[in-house]
Amino acid sequence: GDSVTQMEGPVTLSEEAFLTINCTYTATGYPSLFWYVQYPGEGLQLLLKATKADDKGSNKGFEATYRKETTSFHLEKGSVQVSDSAVYFCALSSKGAQKLVFGQGTRLTINP
Amino acid sequence: DSGVTQTPKHLITATGQRVTLRCSPRSGDLSVYWYQQSLDQGLQFLIQYYNGEERAKGNILERFSAQQFPDLHSELNLSSLELGDSALYFCASSPTRATNQETQYFGPGTRLLVL
Numbered sequence: 001g002d003s004v005t006q007m008e009g010p011v012t013l014s015e016e017a018f019l020t021i022n023c024t025y026t027a028t029g030y031p032s033l034f035w036y037v038q039y040p041g042e043g044l045q046l047l048l049k050a051t052k053a054d055d056k057g058s059n060k061g062f063e064a065t066y067r068k069e070t071t072s073f074h075l076e077k078g079s080v081q082v083s084d085s086a087v088y089f090c091a092l093s094s095k096g097a098q099k100l101v102f103g104q105g106t107r108l109t110i111n112p
Numbered sequence: 113d114s115g116v117t118q119t120p121k122h123l124i125t126a127t128g129q130r131v132t133l134r135c136s137p138r139s140g141d142l143s144v145y146w147y148q149q150s151l152d153q154g155l156q157f158l159i160q161y162y163n164g165e166e167r168a169k170g171n172i173l174e175r176f177s178a179q180q181f182p183d184l185h186s187e188l189n190l191s192s193l194e195l196g197d198s199a200l201y202f203c204a205s206s207p208t209r210a211t212n213q214e215t216q217y218f219g220p221g222t223r224l225l226v227l
Binding site for chain 2: 045097
Protein backbone atom coordinates (compact mmCIF):
# COMPACT_ATOMS: atom_id res chain seq x y z
CA GLY A 1 0.00 0.00 0.00
CA ASP A 2 0.87 3.66 -0.05
CA SER A 3 3.43 4.88 2.45
CA VAL A 4 5.58 7.88 3.33
CA THR A 5 8.96 7.79 5.04
CA GLN A 6 10.46 10.86 6.68
CA MET A 7 13.86 11.38 8.18
CA GLU A 8 14.02 10.60 11.85
CA GLY A 9 13.91 13.48 14.24
CA PRO A 10 14.26 15.43 16.29
CA VAL A 11 16.25 17.98 14.31
CA THR A 12 17.89 20.88 16.12
CA LEU A 13 19.42 23.80 14.23
CA SER A 14 20.64 27.30 14.93
CA GLU A 15 18.82 30.31 13.59
CA GLU A 16 19.71 31.13 9.95
CA ALA A 17 20.90 27.57 9.25
CA PHE A 18 19.90 25.66 6.12
CA LEU A 19 17.16 23.10 6.58
CA THR A 20 16.48 19.85 4.75
CA ILE A 21 13.91 17.30 5.87
CA ASN A 22 13.91 14.22 3.68
CA CYS A 23 10.72 12.56 2.51
CA THR A 24 10.29 9.58 0.21
CA TYR A 25 7.11 7.84 -0.79
CA THR A 26 5.68 4.64 -2.21
CA ALA A 27 2.47 4.86 -4.19
CA THR A 28 0.80 3.51 -7.29
CA GLY A 29 0.39 6.03 -10.06
CA TYR A 30 1.09 9.70 -9.47
CA PRO A 31 0.02 10.93 -6.08
CA SER A 32 -0.29 14.51 -4.91
CA LEU A 33 2.32 15.41 -2.28
CA PHE A 34 1.96 17.71 0.71
CA TRP A 35 3.92 19.15 3.59
CA TYR A 36 1.87 20.00 6.67
CA VAL A 37 3.16 21.77 9.79
CA GLN A 38 1.90 21.39 13.34
CA TYR A 39 2.77 24.14 15.81
CA PRO A 40 2.55 23.31 19.53
CA GLY A 41 -1.04 22.87 20.67
CA GLU A 42 -2.51 23.44 17.22
CA GLY A 43 -3.90 21.45 14.32
CA LEU A 44 -2.12 20.78 11.05
CA GLN A 45 -1.68 23.56 8.52
CA LEU A 46 -0.82 23.08 4.89
CA LEU A 47 2.67 24.41 4.23
CA LEU A 48 2.96 23.57 0.53
CA LYS A 49 1.95 21.01 -2.04
CA ALA A 50 2.78 19.67 -5.49
CA THR A 51 0.40 17.73 -7.68
CA LYS A 52 2.56 16.48 -10.54
CA ALA A 53 6.14 15.48 -11.29
CA ASP A 54 8.71 18.31 -11.33
CA ASP A 55 6.27 20.73 -9.69
CA LYS A 56 7.81 22.88 -6.98
CA GLY A 57 5.68 23.90 -4.04
CA SER A 58 6.75 26.94 -2.03
CA ASN A 59 5.49 29.00 0.89
CA LYS A 60 7.04 31.16 3.64
CA GLY A 61 10.55 30.47 2.32
CA PHE A 62 10.05 26.69 2.31
CA GLU A 63 10.33 24.73 -0.93
CA ALA A 64 9.90 21.13 -2.05
CA THR A 65 10.14 19.60 -5.53
CA TYR A 66 8.16 16.55 -6.65
CA ARG A 67 10.79 14.10 -7.95
CA LYS A 68 9.19 11.11 -9.63
CA GLU A 69 12.48 9.42 -10.49
CA THR A 70 13.59 9.30 -6.86
CA THR A 71 10.04 9.23 -5.38
CA SER A 72 11.00 12.09 -3.11
CA PHE A 73 9.61 15.40 -1.87
CA HIS A 74 12.31 16.86 0.39
CA LEU A 75 11.52 20.04 2.31
CA GLU A 76 14.13 22.84 2.27
CA LYS A 77 14.53 26.32 3.66
CA GLY A 78 17.55 28.52 3.20
CA SER A 79 17.51 30.31 6.55
CA VAL A 80 15.38 29.05 9.42
CA GLN A 81 13.92 31.16 12.21
CA VAL A 82 13.00 30.35 15.80
CA SER A 83 9.34 30.63 14.74
CA ASP A 84 9.82 27.64 12.38
CA SER A 85 10.07 25.31 15.40
CA ALA A 86 7.26 22.78 14.90
CA VAL A 87 6.53 19.24 13.75
CA TYR A 88 6.59 18.77 9.97
CA PHE A 89 4.61 16.03 8.22
CA CYS A 90 5.05 14.82 4.67
CA ALA A 91 1.90 13.30 3.18
CA LEU A 92 0.50 11.91 -0.04
CA SER A 93 -2.91 11.48 -1.57
CA SER A 94 -3.22 8.87 -4.28
CA LYS A 95 -5.12 9.37 -7.51
CA GLY A 96 -8.69 8.19 -7.07
CA ALA A 97 -8.59 8.71 -3.31
CA GLN A 98 -8.56 11.72 -1.07
CA LYS A 99 -7.34 10.33 2.22
CA LEU A 100 -3.94 11.57 3.30
CA VAL A 101 -1.21 9.09 4.14
CA PHE A 102 1.28 10.71 6.52
CA GLY A 103 4.89 10.15 7.39
CA GLN A 104 5.80 9.85 11.04
CA GLY A 105 6.59 13.55 11.43
CA THR A 106 9.86 15.36 12.12
CA ARG A 107 10.17 17.61 15.14
CA LEU A 108 12.25 20.69 14.35
CA THR A 109 13.71 22.96 17.01
CA ILE A 110 15.48 26.19 16.10
CA ASN A 111 17.73 27.77 18.71
CA PRO A 112 18.45 31.53 18.71
CA ASP B 113 -7.65 29.69 11.94
CA SER B 114 -8.61 27.03 9.38
CA GLY B 115 -12.35 27.54 9.76
CA VAL B 116 -12.82 23.97 10.98
CA THR B 117 -14.09 23.72 14.54
CA GLN B 118 -13.97 20.74 16.88
CA THR B 119 -15.52 20.18 20.27
CA PRO B 120 -14.67 19.41 22.93
CA LYS B 121 -11.02 20.38 23.05
CA HIS B 122 -10.22 17.89 25.80
CA LEU B 123 -12.06 14.80 27.01
CA ILE B 124 -11.19 12.58 29.95
CA THR B 125 -13.18 9.40 30.45
CA ALA B 126 -12.91 5.85 31.77
CA THR B 127 -12.46 2.53 30.05
CA GLY B 128 -15.68 1.04 28.75
CA GLN B 129 -17.34 4.40 28.26
CA ARG B 130 -18.69 6.01 25.09
CA VAL B 131 -17.89 9.52 23.82
CA THR B 132 -18.91 11.69 20.89
CA LEU B 133 -16.57 14.09 19.13
CA ARG B 134 -18.04 16.85 17.02
CA CYS B 135 -16.70 18.64 13.95
CA SER B 136 -17.99 21.56 11.90
CA PRO B 137 -16.31 21.89 8.49
CA ARG B 138 -15.36 25.12 6.75
CA SER B 139 -18.28 26.94 5.23
CA GLY B 140 -19.08 25.36 1.88
CA ASP B 141 -16.92 22.26 2.30
CA LEU B 142 -18.76 19.02 1.59
CA SER B 143 -16.11 16.46 2.57
CA VAL B 144 -15.18 15.70 6.15
CA TYR B 145 -12.31 13.44 7.24
CA TRP B 146 -11.38 12.01 10.61
CA TYR B 147 -7.80 11.20 11.61
CA GLN B 148 -6.28 9.75 14.76
CA GLN B 149 -2.87 10.88 16.01
CA SER B 150 -1.21 8.63 18.58
CA LEU B 151 2.38 8.19 19.71
CA ASP B 152 2.70 4.63 18.48
CA GLN B 153 0.64 4.76 15.26
CA GLY B 154 1.29 8.32 14.11
CA LEU B 155 -1.38 10.09 12.06
CA GLN B 156 -3.88 7.65 10.57
CA PHE B 157 -6.92 8.17 8.41
CA LEU B 158 -10.12 6.83 9.92
CA ILE B 159 -13.05 7.73 7.67
CA GLN B 160 -14.34 10.22 5.09
CA TYR B 161 -17.86 11.52 4.49
CA TYR B 162 -19.05 13.47 1.50
CA ASN B 163 -22.35 15.33 1.62
CA GLY B 164 -23.79 12.96 4.19
CA GLU B 165 -22.56 9.69 2.73
CA GLU B 166 -19.61 7.55 3.69
CA ARG B 167 -16.94 7.87 1.00
CA ALA B 168 -13.86 6.04 2.24
CA LYS B 169 -12.85 3.99 5.23
CA GLY B 170 -9.41 3.55 6.72
CA ASN B 171 -8.17 1.91 9.88
CA ILE B 172 -11.32 2.53 11.86
CA LEU B 173 -12.19 0.08 14.59
CA GLU B 174 -15.63 -1.53 14.70
CA ARG B 175 -16.17 0.17 18.07
CA PHE B 176 -15.92 3.52 16.29
CA SER B 177 -18.57 5.01 14.02
CA ALA B 178 -19.18 8.34 12.36
CA GLN B 179 -21.88 10.22 10.53
CA GLN B 180 -22.36 13.47 8.69
CA PHE B 181 -25.58 15.39 9.17
CA PRO B 182 -27.63 17.44 6.68
CA ASP B 183 -26.01 20.65 7.96
CA LEU B 184 -22.65 18.95 7.10
CA HIS B 185 -21.31 18.77 10.64
CA SER B 186 -19.92 15.38 11.58
CA GLU B 187 -19.69 13.30 14.72
CA LEU B 188 -17.27 10.53 15.60
CA ASN B 189 -18.59 8.07 18.16
CA LEU B 190 -16.12 6.00 20.14
CA SER B 191 -17.54 3.22 22.32
CA SER B 192 -16.25 0.55 24.72
CA LEU B 193 -13.21 2.74 25.15
CA GLU B 194 -9.83 1.20 25.89
CA LEU B 195 -6.64 2.76 27.21
CA GLY B 196 -5.14 2.52 23.72
CA ASP B 197 -7.82 4.81 22.31
CA SER B 198 -6.17 7.75 24.05
CA ALA B 199 -5.08 10.01 21.21
CA LEU B 200 -5.60 13.30 19.45
CA TYR B 201 -8.51 13.11 17.00
CA PHE B 202 -8.49 15.54 14.10
CA CYS B 203 -11.24 16.48 11.76
CA ALA B 204 -10.45 17.97 8.35
CA SER B 205 -12.58 19.27 5.51
CA SER B 206 -12.22 19.94 1.80
CA PRO B 207 -14.56 21.41 -0.79
CA THR B 208 -15.43 18.33 -2.85
CA ARG B 209 -14.57 14.68 -3.45
CA ALA B 210 -13.47 15.28 -6.99
CA THR B 211 -9.69 15.14 -6.86
CA ASN B 212 -6.72 14.08 -4.78
CA GLN B 213 -5.18 17.54 -5.31
CA GLU B 214 -7.45 19.35 -2.88
CA THR B 215 -6.06 20.78 0.30
CA GLN B 216 -7.56 19.42 3.49
CA TYR B 217 -8.08 21.98 6.26
CA PHE B 218 -7.62 20.66 9.76
CA GLY B 219 -9.36 21.54 12.99
CA PRO B 220 -7.48 22.02 16.28
CA GLY B 221 -8.25 18.46 17.40
CA THR B 222 -9.88 16.78 20.39
CA ARG B 223 -7.50 15.26 22.89
CA LEU B 224 -9.01 12.10 24.39
CA LEU B 225 -7.60 10.55 27.53
CA VAL B 226 -8.99 7.18 28.62
CA LEU B 227 -8.16 6.27 32.22
